Amino acid sequence: MSIDKPLLRVQDLTTVFTTPGGRATAVDHVSLELRRGETLGLVGESGSGKSMTALSILRLVQPPGDTHGGPIEFNGRADLLELPERDMRAIRGAEIGFIFQEPMTALNPVFTIGDQIAEALLVHGKATRAEARAKTIELLTAVRIHDPVRRLRDYPHQLSGGMRQRVLIAIALACQPLLLIADEPTTALDVTIQAEILDLLEEMKERLHLALLLITHDLGVVAGHADRVAVMYAGRIVEEGPMRDVFLAPKHPYTQGLLASIPGAAPGQRLHAIEGTVPNLAKLPPGCAFEPRCPQRFELCSTAPPPAYNVGQGRAARCYLHKS
């Protein structure tokens, strides 16, 4: 594979939920690319569609959700959306590893952590039963769990939140995936543990030359760990680009508002709040979804959703301010 070819290329991915309250487009024509060795930070607030984007890529959206659009090109395959479910199952957990937010519920309480890591290896035929134990110990060592031989026999409730998240990372990496999707991997953890887990993820990314899709609501986490960033609002990617460029000179008023709302600049002063609330996905305004809250809105904004405008090297923003 040439160095420039993306491992993952998603085009116009859309997931719609038909509910009694109307049709809600949770993921709206999302396009993104990810190369090996690269971390893409996908940021947004609750309901922005960032988790649903991950589930859509993995084809784990449950009815009444319906995913269409694409293609999702991945590792030489033309479109994941077209694969039979059996082939998709062989990819999930093997070529694509994933970690979800809740380290308290993602592990099965009635199996030891040794069994749960070994299961990942056995299901995908990556080890025989005889080899599994040694590999499991190796993985626990890699995620820096002390005394792994003894820990193998522990049940999830015997571990702290941070330790459980390490076990989940071990499971996600067991089959040496090419892509790791980490959805809010540290949100439930204390800040000192969060820092350790993020450092561990970064180390694993380097060591295994992974592509990492890091989904978070915390702009601080993105600034510390992402190479590129995509900002989601109401199901759409409203801005994307190299992390440094976006943070130092955000182009979309929503990104600008988010960065400005973080405390830090002037203690004791009012924070720069974004007025209003996130819109109901089933009742989006006809134009830009951010228009009702946008301090820079003008006539054009309420006409139709803005397309993605080029706003610099490798950068795009869905905002009419950048229509040249």
Add this chain to the structure above:
Amino acid sequence: MALLDVRHLVKQFGAMRAVNDISFTVEEGETFGLVGESGSGKTTTGRCILRLIEPTSGEVLFRGQNVLGFSGSELRQARRNMQIVFQDPYSSLNPRMRVRQIIEEPFIIHRIGTRQERRERVVELVRLVGLDPASLERYPHEFSGGQRQRIGVARAIALNPSLVIADEPVSALDVSIQAQVVNLLMELQEKLKLAYLFIAHDLRLVEHICQRTAVMYLGKIVEMGDTRRLFSNPQHDYTKALLSAIPEPDPDYKPARITLDPARIDLNAPLREIEPGHLAAV
């Protein structure tokens, strides 16, 4: 005299000391931050002050009077002056009550005002917290998280308290909504001369709004003082580790990560003065 003076507060749960002999004061009109990670005892401290949990020992003086010695009726009276805003705006409002009833309830419990006066005051309160009085007949589930937290704030300030214990009041909210609620809390403080005991794990937020801060670790206050001094010149290993772990939204910020070695921390070390108004257990 301090508005709130907590002395040698202890709360024992079975074999565990959730709050282990802590002392601090909150002055009138001040915002005092209590920070720490889960299990540090910060929430238990807040609840012990209001006697929502009975402390094991120690003293809680509110304007010089020991709250822990109060009878039931004295305590009810004291709680007019000390209110709490809870973390979770989803579970802290009764889903079967209309917003009007939720905000009016404190007046009914404390037998304040006529029906008409209460109605007027409720309208005044919802306006004060930035909600539309037209929404008073609605139920909590019809509101977003940020709006629900505004309802919780309106309920807390209804009886004109002098102290509001704000226990992680914005941590369940989205970033853009957090700023709205923080601004509301700051605005109300100026208008109503409130003091806040602000319990939080978000150090950026604490640095922003608290004049003084205490850092809790395993039930102890390990460092306390003027917020700016404490953040710029941390002394305790735990404070240093905590500050170095904050993810800053600045691409050029690459902190030297300080990891904590729990074995090196002497939990029996007493607080001593590092500089005027800055104490640390080192």
